[in-house]
Amino acid sequence: MKHIKTLSIILGLMLFLIACQQERKDKKGEDQKSFEPISNEILESSVIYEANIRQYSPEGTFSGFTKDIPQLKELGVKVIWLMPVYPISMKNRKATPDLSIEDIEDAEEKKKYLGSYYAISDYTAINPEFGSMKDFENLVKTAHDNDMYVILDWVANHTGWDHKWIEEHPEYYHKNKDGEVTDPINPDTGESWGWTDVAHLNYENDSLWRAMKDEMVYWVKEKNIDGFRCDVAGNVTTDFWNYVVPELKKEKPVFMLAESEDKDLFYEAFDMGYNWEGHHIMNEIAQGEMTVEDWDNYMMKIDTTYQKDDYLMNFITNHDENSWNGTVKERMGEASEAMLAFTYALPGMPLIYSGQEYGMDYRLKFFEKDSIPKIKGKIWDVHTKLGELKNKLKPLNGAKEAASYQRITTTNDVNIIAFEREKEGKKLIYVANFSEDPQEFKFSISGKFQDMMTSDDIELKTNEFHNFEPWEYKILSER
Structure with missing residues (x-):
């Protein structure tokens, strides 16, 4: 009798544990259903x-960033790209x-x-400077809870000098004539790029492909991230990317961003690339070194270079630009806001770099701790409005x-840029004075519009004169 009671208790506990486990599975399933996988529609x-992460908050941690994720929704953010979150090598550290x-x-002095x-x-580890793996997992969960997706910065071209592969798998690396592992070398000159804190991986070795694939799959499968931004993607063989991306997609849909404009990367592996050339033209226009005609020539080049479904990331700054080439104000001056709005109006996806939304006007330190400003002002409001438009307008x-892009001819095409975007019968016009002087122009547009930045109603008449102040812009929606 005593044994029967004991068995009954054990059986009851087992049933209870099974029920709890099923409840957890059901709850997990409900959570997964409520968060839609990343897709082109999104x-x-x-x-x-x-x-x-290092510079986002005074503490420089995952937690310091995670608490602000809900307010990124105000800016229209749907994808969060985390700069590398992994441990940094001490050997040869910059x-x-x-x-x-x-x-x-x-x-x-060394400590800083x-x-x-x-x-x-x-x-596959977390930089302790930023917190723990649990902190990272909470960041991803918080993003997903706020309908945002997280992509990791992936550095496939090289490792730090402390990576275990250097000792365990030296065959994974490029070597010099003496058999020594090298830092990345410029193939055109045979000289070092100056990236002396990293060791150059060699993708002629098939075993490296499998090892790198396993490292990437880990983050998708085990940590539920949504894709990767791939550093200097064009310096890694395209065949590797074509091999690894389908392996990632076996786990879940992923979004792939290449730090490259190489069209070959988009045939199979990558969704989006960098609009580096367009960015540099924006800088040159802002500095009076180029004109709208140069931009028009670039857009014609885009049409003949890329496939119809290729697209690029538009930006006025990023971590490289800010630290090494100057702040938005340094490079673009009074043109800054017009160029910002331009990145949202163009085909592609606009980027916000940490601090940009606060009008940050200094260069962040790259190898040391620094911190972005956190005072909301006019620039925050402009980002908020542009983000709302990007999220809502077809x-x-x-x-x-993407919606179509059609250049609108004006009587002053050297200084005035005007174009129409259209999708599903809805139209929008961006028009701006891309010069430091007041400009007068006419264009053959008529109808009733709303200025989407001010909510003012505007009626345009064919061939009437318009006068725009330096760097004045408008985003007009047909009423």
Whole structure:
């Protein structure tokens, strides 16, 4: 009798545990159903946010960023790109662009040099500077809870000098004539690029492909991230990307961003690339070195270079531009807001880099701790309005099924840019004075419109004169 009671208790406990496990599975299933996998439909109206975790908050942690994720929705953000979150190698760690940490003698001085995020010592671990793996998982969960997707910065071209592969798999690396592992070498000159804190991986070795694939799959399968931004993607063989992306998609739909404009990358592997050339033209126009005609020539080049469903990321700044080439104000001056609105109006996806939304007007340190401003002002409001338009207006769709782009001819096409975007019968016009002087012009547009930045009603008449102040712009929606 005693044994029967014991068995009954054990059976009851087993049934209870099974029920609890099933309840957890059901709940997990409900959570997964409530969060839609990333898709082109979502990406059409997305804003992407580059999160520099080290510099985003005074504490420089995942938690310091995670608490602000809900307010990123105000900016229209749907994709969060995290700069590399992995441990950074100590060996050959950069202290400045020209000095390594070994060149610094003072022990206390050494502590402030945190190194480059792109010198990775372990692809499947978390940089303790940012917090724990649990903190990272909470960041991803919070993003998903707010209908945002998380992509990781992936550095497939090189590792840090502390990575275990250097000892365990030296065959994974490029070597010099003496058999020594090298940093990345410029193939055109045979000289080092200067990235002396990293060791150059060699994709002629098939075993490296499988090892790198496993590291990437880990984050998708185990940590539920939604894709990757791939650093210097064009420096890695396209065949590797064509191999690895289908492996990732066996786990779930993913979004792939290449730091490249190489059209070959988009045939199979990548969804979006960098609009580097367009960005540089924007800088040149803002500085008076180029005109609207140069932009028109570039758009004609885009038409003949890319497939119809290829698209690019538009930006006025990013981590490289800010730290090495100058702030938005340094490069674009009074043209800054017109160029910002331009990145939202163009086909493609607009980028916000940490601090841009607060009008940050200084260069963030790259190898040391720094911090972005957190005071909301006019620039925050402009980003908020532009994000709302991007999220809601079909004529601003910019991914694989982007709204059309049609240049509108004016009587002053050297200085005035005007174009129409259209999708599903809805039209929108961007018009701006891309010069530092007042400009007069006419164009053959008539009808009733709403200025989407001010909500003012505007009636345009064919061939009437318009006068725009320097860098004045309008985004007009047909009423």
